[in-house]
Amino acid sequence: xxxxxxxxxxxxxxxxxxxxxxxxxxxxxxxxxxxxxxxxxxxxxxxxxxxxxxxxxxxxxxxxxxxxxxxxxxxxxxxxxxxxxxxxxxxxxxxxxxxxxxxxxxxxxxxxxxxxxxxxxxxxxxxxxxxxxxxxxxxxxxxxxxxxxxxxxxxxxxxxxxxxxxxxx
Numbered sequence: 692x693x694x695x696x697x698x699x700x701x702x703x704x705x706x707x708x709x710x711x712x713x714x715x716x717x718x719x720x721x722x723x724x725x726x727x728x729x730x731x732x733x734x735x736x737x738x739x740x741x742x743x744x745x746x747x748x749x750x751x752x753x754x755x756x757x758x759x760x761x762x763x764x765x766x767x768x769x770x771x772x773x774x775x776x777x778x779x780x781x782x783x784x785x786x787x788x789x790x791x792x793x794x795x796x797x798x799x800x801x802x803x804x805x806x807x808x809x810x811x812x813x814x815x816x817x818x819x820x821x822x823x824x825x826x827x828x829x830x831x832x833x834x835x836x837x838x839x840x841x842x843x844x845x846x847x848x849x850x851x852x853x854x855x856x857x858x859x860x
Contacts (some may be wrong), residue, residue: 692749693753693754694757695740695751695752695753695754695755695757695823696753697759697767698757698762698822699747699748700721701817702746705769706740706798706834707743708745709776709785710733711770711775711783712783713783713784713785713786714784716781716782716783716784717784717785717786717788717790719781720781720782720784720787720788720790723736723792723809723822724788724791724792725786725788725789725790726788726789726790726791726850727786727787727788728788728789728846728847728849728850729786729787729843729847730786731784732839732843734812735839736785736839736843739836739839740815743832746825746828746832747820747823747825747828748769750825750827750828751820751823751825751828754811755824755825756823756824757823758821758823758845759780760822761818761822762822762825764768765813765814765815765818765819766816767839768811768814768815768818771800771807771811771816772808774799774800774807774812775797775799775800775808775811775842775848776808778796778798778800778801780797782796784794787843787846787847787850789850791853791854795851795854795855805837806844806847806849809843809844812840813833813836813837813840815830816829816832816833820832822844
């Protein structure tokens with residue numbers, strides 16, 4: 692198995708594990724009375740991320756040169772991703788859910804930036820293709836991701852606005 696395949700399989704397995712964790716958290720939050728907003732755009736994110744990985748599997752040659760410093764940046768992004776997921780804990784999902792009775796998370800990376808997970812995803816979608824020299828995949832999927840994130844952040848901000856207005860800081 693080539694290094695390219697190993698890296699892509701590891702990323703795919705990580706994403707599948709995160710989806711399982713997110714689905715478990717989603718079920719628990721909905722059972723506690725959480726409300727989901729922005730359902731219409733969610734399948735587009737699944738399609739975008741799945742297509743991004745598929746494009747890498749299909750378009751990147753097995754013997755592609757690996758840019759090790761860029762792979763190092765991607766690994767750092769995974770550490771940041773883990774920090775976000777660990778900080779949100781049972782509140783981390785891939786959907787927009789708001790639980791009116793829950794306090795807003797303001798620790799961890801949320802002390803520094805409002806949407807740290809989205810910054811990580813922006814980096815991942817750009818950097819991983821660049822690890823293999825796939826500039827076209829990096830550009831196309833970064834633009835698509837930017838369009839979807841713009842839509843998603845607007846929906847998320849509207850959903851969280853009542854909770855932000857009622858919380859200190």
